Amino acid sequence: MNDMTRVERTVDSKDIKINAKQVQVYYGDTHAIKDVDVEIEDNTVTAFIGPSGCGKSTFLRCLNRMNDTIDICRVQGDILLDGEDIYDKRVDPVQLRAKVGMVFQKPNPFPKSIYDNVAYGPRIHGLAKNKAELDEIVEKSLRRGAIWDEVKDRLDAPGTGLSGGQQQRLCIARAVATEPEVLLMDEPCSALDPIATAQVEELIDELRSRYSVVIVTHSMQQAARVSQKTAFFHLGNLVEFGETGQIFTNPEDPRTESYITGRIG
Amino acid sequence: MTDASMQSPETRRHAVSLTASDARTKKRAAAEKRFRAYGIIAIATGLFFLIVLFTSILSQGIPAFQRTVVSVEFTLSADQRDEAEGTMFKTKAYSNLFIAELNEQLAESGITVDFDQDAIERLLGKIGGTIRTFYADNPGKLGEPIMFDLAASSRVDGYFKGRVSRDTLQDSRFLQLSDLDLVDALKEAGIIKQAFNWPFITGADSGVDNPGGAGIGASVVGSFFMMLVVLCLSLPIGVAASIYLEEFAPQNKFTDLIEVNISNLAAVPSIVFGILGLAVFIQFMHLPQSAPLVGGLVLTLMTLPTIIISTRASLKAVPPSIRDAALGVGASKMQAVFHHVLPLAAPGILTGTIIGLAQALGETAPLLLIGMVGFVARGYPDGFLAGFTEPNSAMPAQIYTWAARADVGFYEKAWGGIIILLMFLLTMNIIAIILRRRFERRW
Numbered sequence: 218m219n220d221m222t223r224v225e226r227t228v229d230s231k232d233i234k235i236n237a238k239q240v241q242v243y244y245g246d247t248h249a250i251k252d253v254d255v256e257i258e259d260n261t262v263t264a265f266i267g268p269s270g271c272g273k274s275t276f277l278r279c280l281n282r283m284n285d286t287i288d289i290c291r292v293q294g295d296i297l298l299d300g301e302d303i304y305d306k307r308v309d310p311v312q313l314r315a316k317v318g319m320v321f322q323k324p325n326p327f328p329k330s331i332y333d334n335v336a337y338g339p340r341i342h343g344l345a346k347n348k349a350e351l352d353e354i355v356e357k358s359l360r361r362g363a364i365w366d367e368v369k370d371r372l373d374a375p376g377t378g379l380s381g382g383q384q385q386r387l388c389i390a391r392a393v394a395t396e397p398e399v400l401l402m403d404e405p406c407s408a409l410d411p412i413a414t415a416q417v418e419e420l421i422d423e424l425r426s427r428y429s430v431v432i433v434t435h436s437m438q439q440a441a442r443v444s445q446k447t448a449f450f451h452l453g454n455l456v457e458f459g460e461t462g463q464i465f466t467n468p469e470d471p472r473t474e475s476y477i478t479g480r481i482g
Numbered sequence: 483m484t485d486a487s488m489q490s491p492e493t494r495r496h497a498v499s500l501t502a503s504d505a506r507t508k509k510r511a512a513a514e515k516r517f518r519a520y521g522i523i524a525i526a527t528g529l530f531f532l533i534v535l536f537t538s539i540l541s542q543g544i545p546a547f548q549r550t551v552v553s554v555e556f557t558l559s560a561d562q563r564d565e566a567e568g569t570m571f572k573t574k575a576y577s578n579l580f581i582a583e584l585n586e587q588l589a590e591s592g593i594t595v596d597f598d599q600d601a602i603e604r605l606l607g608k609i610g611g612t613i614r615t616f617y618a619d620n621p622g623k624l625g626e627p628i629m630f631d632l633a634a635s636s637r638v639d640g641y642f643k644g645r646v647s648r649d650t651l652q653d654s655r656f657l658q659l660s661d662l663d664l665v666d667a668l669k670e671a672g673i674i675k676q677a678f679n680w681p682f683i684t685g686a687d688s689g690v691d692n693p694g695g696a697g698i699g700a701s702v703v704g705s706f707f708m709m710l711v712v713l714c715l716s717l718p719i720g721v722a723a724s725i726y727l728e729e730f731a732p733q734n735k736f737t738d739l740i741e742v743n744i745s746n747l748a749a750v751p752s753i754v755f756g757i758l759g760l761a762v763f764i765q766f767m768h769l770p771q772s773a774p775l776v777g778g779l780v781l782t783l784m785t786l787p788t789i790i791i792s793t794r795a796s797l798k799a800v801p802p803s804i805r806d807a808a809l810g811v812g813a814s815k816m817q818a819v820f821h822h823v824l825p826l827a828a829p830g831i832l833t834g835t836i837i838g839l840a841q842a843l844g845e846t847a848p849l850l851l852i853g854m855v856g857f858v859a860r861g862y863p864d865g866f867l868a869g870f871t872e873p874n875s876a877m878p879a880q881i882y883t884w885a886a887r888a889d890v891g892f893y894e895k896a897w898g899g900i901i902i903l904l905m906f907l908l909t910m911n912i913i914a915i916i917l918r919r920r921f922e923r924r925w
Contacts, residue, residue, distance in 0.1 A: 283809065288733050315812035325803035327822060337821070338811035388807070395811055 231258040234399055234429040235280060240294035242275055242284070249275050253294075253455045255448055257399070262421060262430045264444035264461065266437055268476065271450040273433045277401050280431065281317035282310040298399070315342055318397035322404040324384035326376030326391070331368050334376040334387055335359060338395035354394055361427075362390025363420045382413025389420060393428070400424060402432040406439065418443050437477060441465050449473045539900055546898025549679035549694065550634040550642045552606055552668065556583050557627045558617060566614075573610030574599065580609055584673070591671040597664045604657055605664065606632045633681070634674060636694040636891035638665055642676055645890060682898060687858045687880060693891025696884065698899050700859040704774050704874030705843060705906075707863075711778025711870065712785055712842050717835050719782075720789030727790075728797040729819050748787035755784045756848030764852060772853040772873035780852060781842040788838035789831075796830025797823060829921040836914035840907050846878040855879040877903045 235257040242250035250272045257263050257280075265273035275284070282303060284290040296303050303313050315338070326334050335355045338344075345351035355372070359365040364386040368379070376387050385405055392400060402421070406414040421443050424430055434440050440447050441461060448458040449470075457464060457473045468474045498504065503511070558579065566575035577599050584602070588595060602609055609632065617624060637657035640646035651659055668674035685697020731737045759780035763769045769776050800823045808818035824831075849855050854876055863869040875883070881899040884892040 281810075283806070286805070286809065286815075311812050311814045314810060318812075319806075319810035321803060321806055321810065323803055325801075325807040327804065327807060328826065337808075337813075341811075341813055341817055341821075391807075391811060 231261060233257070234259045234299065235431075236295075236297040236300075237276075237280075238295045238297075240276065240279060240292065240296060242272070242279060242293075243291045244287070245289045249453055250279070251453045253450075255455060255458060257429055257431055258446065259398075259429045260425055260427075261446055262425050262432060262444040263446040263448065264440035265431065265433045265448050265450060266435075266440045266476075267450035267456075269435075272453045273448075273450045274403050276450070277403055277431060277433050280399070280401055281314050281319055283314075283319065285310055315395045316397055317399045317401060318392035318395060320385070320388050320392050320400065320402040320405050323408050324381055324388050326379070326384050326387050328375060328377050330373045331359075331376045331379070331387060332372040335391050335394045338391060342395055344395065358390045358394035359387075361393050361424070362386045363416065363423070364390055380413070382409050382416055385409060385413065385417055386420060389417070389424075393424070397428065399429045399431065402430065404433050404435060407435060414439070437465070449476065451476070539897060539904070542894065543897030543899075543901040545643045546682055546894045546901075547679050548643070548676050549682070550639040550674060551677050552630075552632045552634055552674045554580070554584060554587065554630050554632070554673060555627050556580060556613070556630050558613070558624060560624045563617060563624060573608065573614055575610070576613045577602065577610035580613060584668075587673060588667060588671050593667045593671055595664050595667040597661075601658070601661050601664055604655075604661055605634055605638055607635065631677075633694050634665075636692070636889065638674075639694055640891065641665060643894075645894075682895070683902070686861050687875065687883070689858065690887055691889065693884075693887070693889045693895060696892065696895050698877065698880055698895075698902055700862055701875040701877050701880035701899075702902070702906075703862055703869065704777075704854070704859065705876045707774035707869040707874070708778040708781060708876055709839055709843060711775060712781045712839060713835075715778070715782040716785045716789050716838065720786050720835070721793055721831060723786075724790045724793035724797060725819060725824070728794050729823065730815065744787050744790055748791055751847070752784055752845050753847040753851065755780050756851035758783065759848060760851045770871050770873065772857045772875075773871050774854075774874050774876070775870040776852050777849055777854050777876060778870075780848045781845060784845065784848065785838040785842045788841065789835050792834025792837070793827070793831045796827040796834070799830065800826045825921075829918040832917045832921070833914045836910050836917070840910045843906060843910070844878055844903065846882050849876055849879045850882075856883055858883075877906070 233256045235255070237253060237255045237257075240250055240253045241248065253272075253276060255263075255276075265277060267273050278284045279292050279296060280303075284292060292304060298313070298317065302308070303317075327337065329337075332355055335358050336345075336351055339351060339354050345354055356365065356369075359368060364383055367383060368374070368387075376384065379387060385408070389400075389402075389405070405421075406417050409417065418439065421430055421432065425445075432440075432443065444461045446459070447461040447464040449456045449464065449468075449472075451472050457468060457470045459469075464473060465477060468477060562579060566572055566579065569575045581597075581599060581602055606612075612632070613630070616628075616630075634642075635656065637646050637651075638661075641657075641662060646657070648659065648662060651657065651662070653659060665674060681695065682697045684699040685695065686700035687697065688695035727737065727740065759776060763776045763779055764771055769779075804822050804826065805818050808822045809815070813821065846855065854874070857873055857875050857879075859873070859875045859880075863872040863874060877899065881896050881903065884896040884899060
């Protein structure tokens with residue numbers, strides 16, 4: 218139905234990282250996500266926008282099977298990561314989540330030192346053979362999280378003692394430490410002030426060079442600033458998916474236009 | 483904006499100054515004041531009862547930590563021993579030697595008093611036997627001056643503590659009025675005096691007619707072994723059950739049923755666990771009666787719900803974002819729980835466990851049914867393993883036994899036992915607080 222537009226827009230030469238086809242999500246009897254088809258490209262920031270309760274976060278959490286932790290949640294349809302079905306019975310969600318990292322709405326560093334926060338992922342996945350390698354991974358990740366300069370002198374300090382924006386960048390550093398291929402961000406800036414938000418947005422743009430980034434946001438300005446592709450969700454449907462510029466300037470669907478201009482949502 | 487909307491009807495209505503309070507405000511202020519007063523009264527009442535409780539426990543129990551001893555330096559030569567052993571009534575010979583020594587010491591202080599062997603035995607028990615046994619066990623001590631610290635009988639002890647007086651004393655086989663003259667004389671000579679009652683703390687229970695010799699030590703050991711059983715069983719079982727129920731179990735009718743039953747178990751009267759223990763552990767499994775092992779098993783059943791409930795509460799209190807964070811970097815569910823959730827819940831779990839243990843420590847009713855109450859523990863268990871299986875008593879059971887005995891001397895012991903029990907409970911609670919402070923982390 219509304220996919221016609223998408224088909225025309227994905228003429229880019231970039232690889233498809235995640236291909237979701239006919240995804241349905243149910244919470245008990247509630248049909249939360251209906252027939253969603255999305256292709257998420259590599260080295261691209263894809264933004265999911267839409268009013269509260271439209272299912273964008275739910276869909277995001279399907280991409281690394283975080284919904285598995287909710288008993289009543291069922292997912293149908295295919296979500297392919299590099300052509301492999303992530304809901305295949307043989308897939309261990311633990312391995313999947315190492316490949317598809319996640320940053321949450323509220324900064325949630327572990328109540329441990331900054332170093333241990335970042336080192337936790339590599340440790341449990343056995344990415345470092347010795348302390349020196351681990352140190353290297355921690356430094357590299359903190360640099361990618363654009364927080365190295367602020368914390369390099371106090372790696373032993375608790376991660377919870379940082380400011381909100383620093384905590385969120387620490388969480389991003391923690392997520393990239395496991396060398397993921399896709400980075401999911403669930404409203405990463407909603408708990409941050411404008412300056413911290415600007416820093417995180419800048420960081421997201423840098424991360425694009427290495428990862429495929431999917432970001433859920435309430436702020437349309439943010440989607441316009443950071444993303445190349447935008448998907449608009451409404452009442453569990455994917456209404457429109459396409460180039461960010463086109464969605465914001467020349468939406469095809471009247472619902473998208475209403476939302477962007479502030480008439481619904 | 484809010485101010486404007488709130489002010490405008492106000493000014494329209496009265497146009498009064500803010501400093502003058504209207505009837506409604508006054509009423510609200512009065513209600514608040516009343517409520518505070520109720521709160522203060524409630525706390526004051528609680529404090530009052532606490533003070534009454536503590537003063538009565540302390541005033542009644544502290545005398546139990548004092549005992550009356552007769553200290554006599556006594557020398558027995560080998561010849562004297564042989565002579566005494568040669569007589570027909572051997573212990574009487576020893577008694578006579580002791581009495582002679584006592585008389586001599588009294589004379590040194592310039593006091594003369596008339597007393598016979600019966601009187602001294604009413605004061606100190608079978609003194610001849612005591613001395614004979616001592617030298618039979620320590621033949622090397624012959625000829626050396628030995629300081630004998632002999633516990634005075636319960637009545638004499640009572641005379642010192644004001645429980646027995648000349649006006650109320652009736653001649654009996656325990657103590658006669660004339661004996662008090664001897665006691666006074668000994669006191670004047672400094673031979674009989676009050677001392678700290680170490681045997682009360684280290685000793686075992688005595689027979690029903692010897693309150694002076696009763697000690698709580700053996701039952702402290704009994705309680706210790708029970709608590710060891712309770713800790714080793716209820717902590718791992720309780721924590722494992724709570725982690726499974728809270729973190730892994732699916733939410734369905736079955737787990738709901740388990741949950742309801744755990745809450746119900748926490749409210750089951752402890753005597754029910756006692757009868758269960760009697761039926762299952764003793765009659766069915768044939769475990770030894772009155773053994774701390776069985777007591778510990780019964781108390782484990784009683785403590786488990788408490789530990790499970792408090793552990794689940796502290797697991798629930800760990801913010802879900804921590805679990806998300808761990809799962810998000812690819813930790814397995816078990817890694818998330820053991821690396822992140824459990825350390826954060828540990829202070830709560832430890833506190834709950836210690837509170838549960840403290841509860842179990844003070845529990846008497848279930849012990850009644852498995853034979854730990856009324857059992858007179860005459861001594862300490864031989865060895866660590868025997869501590870679990872040999873019949874013993876427990877602190878609250880011992881206190882109950884003493885309180886039920888006829889001799890008033892035991893009454894004081896019961897109060898003294900309560901002080902010891904409360905000291906243990908207080909220590910455990912302090913440990914709980916320290917552990918919680920120590921492990922508490924912010925997030």
